[in-house]
Amino acid sequence: xAMGDGGLMQIGEVAERTGLSLRTIxxxxxxxxxxxxxxxxxxxxxxxxxxxxxxxVIKRMKPLDFSLESMREMLGIIDRLASGRRIGRTERVRLxxxxxxxxxxxxxxxxxxxxxxxxxxxxxxxxxxxxxxxxPSGPAPSATAPExxxxx
Numbered sequence: 001x002a003m004g005d006g007g008l009m010q011i012g013e014v015a016e017r018t019g020l021s022l023r024t025i026x027x028x029x030x031x032x033x034x035x036x037x038x039x040x041x042x043x044x045x046x047x048x049x050x051x052x053x054x055x056x057v058i059k060r061m062k063p064l065d066f067s068l069e070s071m072r073e074m075l076g077i078i079d080r081l082a083s084g085r086r087i088g089r090t091e092r093v094r095l096x097x098x099x100x101x102x103x104x105x106x107x108x109x110x111x112x113x114x115x116x117x118x119x120x121x122x123x124x125x126x127x128x129x130x131x132x133x134x135x136p137s138g139p140a141p142s143a144t145a146p147e148x149x150x151x152x
Contacts, residue, residue, distance in 0.1 A: 007048055007049055008037065008038070008046040008047070008048060009046065009047045009048070009052070010040075010044055010045065010046065010047075011025055011026075011036075011044070011045045011047065014047045014051065014052055014055065017052055018052060018055045018056055018059060019059065020055060020059060025055065028055065028058060029045070031068055032072070033054070033058055033068065033071055033072060033075060034047075034051055034054045034055055034058070035051075036051065037050075037051060054075055054078075057071075057074065057075060057078065058071055058075075061074065064105075064106060064109045065109065066105075070102075073098070074102060077095055077098060077099060080095070081095075
């Protein structure tokens with residue numbers, strides 16, 4: 001599906017490389033987080049490696065509950081750093097302050113996720129203990145999961 005024109009990729013290849021759905025990529029385009037590098041004569045979105053990198057940043061930020069505005073700000077900083085243009089002292093201090101805030105936020109969210117993981121592991125151990133109480137010698141040969149297990 002890759003197009004041979006200077007590394008241009010259609011949306012399907014980008015989806016495959018990022019693990020995002022076509023719908024999600026289109027949504028991120030709609031809200032201005034990523035813009036296809038160009039379009040083919042037939043109107044198909046065409047992306048470059050930098051677009052894939054942007055989508056990977058978004059994909060990392062999303063599960064940490066960053067807002068679209070935060071994602072936009074982070075992508076702007078990444079774009080600024082990648083531009084190769086000189087960064088003056090005032091801007092350097094501002095960017096450092098903003099990035100430090102993101103680093104701190106990521107560490108806080110990571111700590112929260114570790115807490116959730118620990119609680120999940122404790123719950124799984126509790127359930128396993130109940131299973132062992134029911135069947136001390138292992139699962140019954142005809143045991144199957146109930147139809148509604150795990151559904152809310």
